[in-house]
Amino acid sequence: MNSSQMKMLLLVAIGCILWFIPTPEGLTDQAWQMMAIFVTTVLSLILAQLPLGAMALMGLTLATLLGVLPIKIALTGFAHPTIWMIAAAFFISRGFITTGFGRRVGYWFISKLGHNSLGLAYGLVLTDLLFAPATPSTTARCGGIISPLFRSVASAYDSDPEKGTENRIGAFLVQCILQCNAITCAMFLTSMAGNPLAANFAKEQGVEITWAGWATAAIVPGLLCLFLIPLVMYMVFPPELKKTPEMREIARQKLAEMGKMTRDELMVCITFIGMVSLWVLGPTLGIHATVTALLGLVFLLLTHTITWDAVLGEKEAWHTITWFAVLVMMAAQLNKLGFISWFSESMAESLSGFGWVTTIVVLLLVYYYSHYLMASAMAHISAMYSAFLAIAISAGAPPMLAAIVLGIFSNLYMSTTHYSSGPAPILFGAGFHTLQNWWKIGFIFSLIVIPIFVFVGGAWWKLLGLW
Incomplete structure (x- = not known):
């Protein structure tokens, strides 16, 4: 057998x-x-x-x-609005790649910040951050936009594992990309396919997370992490090559080769700005987040920026619709049939001697480090998010705080191993790190990221009135 x-x-x-x-x-x-x-x-x-x-x-x-x-x-899960919001975002994100708009923005950042290796890292991170709100496929964002930019930089400086020159700059950049990608995924409701799933699980327990609410909660600890991660990486695992003055000129040459912004790139840019604006203002204007995503998709179809054949060929989106719809339906039925309330009450009794702060911190640590046993963030969210949220709420944690923090942590663990997320095997497969080194760096940065979100994030959430 x-x-x-x-x-x-x-x-x-x-x-x-x-x-x-x-x-x-x-x-x-x-x-x-x-x-x-x-x-x-x-x-x-x-x-x-x-x-x-x-x-x-x-x-x-x-x-x-x-x-x-x-x-x-x-079959009710297939009619859920969240399913179609995430699907539309998948379809739209393909436009960033096929039109070249993603590469153009990346080269622009490099042309401004690429005078040294640290600046190059920030350029790649900012590119990831910019496209995160409208690109729920982390694999597409990293594999289609960020990874080609990174490989261009590594190649320009002859940083190649096969030549034994991986530490020149490639090893440094690849870990900056991975560690920061987990943060950009955590910062927006639509920046990782599992985030809307977590939000839907929260809604089943009476907690409705808005796009703006999630982004506001994550913005301060998220930006602090994005600033500190490349800096700490530069000090702890420094690249051999510190100065990269040629890279700015190389980026300018790449931009010159691309020429002026094309009509399709302009349409993608307009769609991106419009969608993010409506996601922020949607609750005030009465426009549902799913309607915003569908509006963006329809606009790109009407302007022939993307074709219907391209939509039909977006396998990852249709794949996500299928498993997402089934899990959403099952979670809804568990709640409707009374299992979630029964489970949370049972767990609350066993944790009755602890305060809600202690309970939620313990839950977050278990939630984060248990990802070493998982190869999928979506499977992790499906397996543990609802139960952990129910336990936290039963222990007395403010429901909105517990829901958003668990949602954020559903992304932070994506930088731990070489199989912890879609981008991880892509970046690990480039060969710039040994497996031992990859895991070591992932663990070290967990000791930086978790305290930032617990303490700095905790203070920020206090100011926001979440607790």
Whole structure:
């Protein structure tokens, strides 16, 4: 029996054990059975025998086949507004790459800041930050925009692992990109595909997080981290090459080769500015965040900046719609059937001797470091976010604070290992670090990032009135 068959057998065994355990007092049989299917589905996403979408559909089919849910309810997740907001953002983000607008902005930052290796790092980080609000695919953002820029810089200075020159500048830049990418993902509701999932789980528990609310909460600790990470990296793991005066000229040459901004780039720029503006002002104007995303997509289609064939060919978006819709539906049913309230009350009793501050700090640390066991942020959020939020609220934590902080931490752990996020294997695969060094740097920076968000973030959230 091979490894794949063993994992599938393990999934079946766990599912059967959970299904046949007697229903605890205070729960209906339907609620317990829904939990068994949900846990088995999430474990299948973690073990990943098939693509996430395929495993999620198996869970949905099982729920209907076993009579736990009628098919009309099982398919309700596909009508959820959050699903289509994130899908539209995926489609729009493709325009940043195909039109060359992302590369143009990156080269512009490098032309201004690229006089030394630290400036180059900040240029790449600022490029990531700029596109984060409208690019929920971290893999597309890093792989399609940031990584090509990084490789251009490394190549220009002959920093190549195969030649033993990785420490000239490449090793420094690649870790700056990874560590800061986790921060940019944490700063906006739409900068990582799992963030809307977390927000939806929070909504199921009565906490509605807005785009502006998330961004406001994350902006101060996030910007501080983006400033400090390259600086600390420069001091602790310095590049051999400190001065890079030629890079500014190289960037200017690249911009000259690209010529003037094209019409399609201009359309993408207008769409980007318009969407971010409406996401901020949407609650005041009465415009739903999903309507804003769809408006941006329609504008790009009407102006022929992107084609419908390109939308249909965006596999990652359709893949995300599938697994996202299933998990949203299952989480909603767990809450509706009373499992979440039963679980949170049970956990609250066991933690009754602790204050809410201690409880939430412990939860955040467990939530962060348990990601060493995970290869997917989405699977991690699906497995732990709802339960941890319920425990925090039951312990007395302000609901909005707990929901946003857990949402932010759902991104911070994405820089820990070489498999912790979509960008991680892309950047690790470039070969600039050994596995041991990669993990060491990830752990060291966790000791910097977590205190910043707990203490500086905590003070900022106090000023905002979140607690």
